[in-house]
Amino acid sequence: MNYNLEAKYLSEWMKKHPGVYAMGDRAGLVSYLSGQKMIQLEGLVMDKNYLENINRQESLNFVLNNYNVDYYITAYAKRINQVVIKVMSHNLQRMRQ
Numbered sequence: 001m002n003y004n005l006e007a008k009y010l011s012e013w014m015k016k017h018p019g020v021y022a023m024g025d026r027a028g029l030v031s032y033l034s035g036q037k038m039i040q041l042e043g044l045v046m047d048k049n050y051l052e053n054i055n056r057q058e059s060l061n062f063v064l065n066n067y068n069v070d071y072y073i074t075a076y077a078k079r080i081n082q083v084v085i086k087v088m089s090h091n092l093q094r095m096r097q
Contacts, residue, residue, distance in 0.1 A: 019070030039067045
């Protein structure tokens, strides 16, 4: 996989679907190219409250809701019986597109 090319394609899609995004691994380039607000799930550039959520081991859904995330992006989706497991929060209604 060519990550730079994938990041370009993803950022083009993101520009057509503005919102708050959350992504862990590989979020930096995607965030830069898209210009969209990005919640960096590894916590490298997040605020103190986010780091406290990690320390308390809060669920991903809890964190996504608290940061009003519209789209969750993963570079490594898992399949169980041909179904992609998605993490949903209240704000992820638009993810179905």
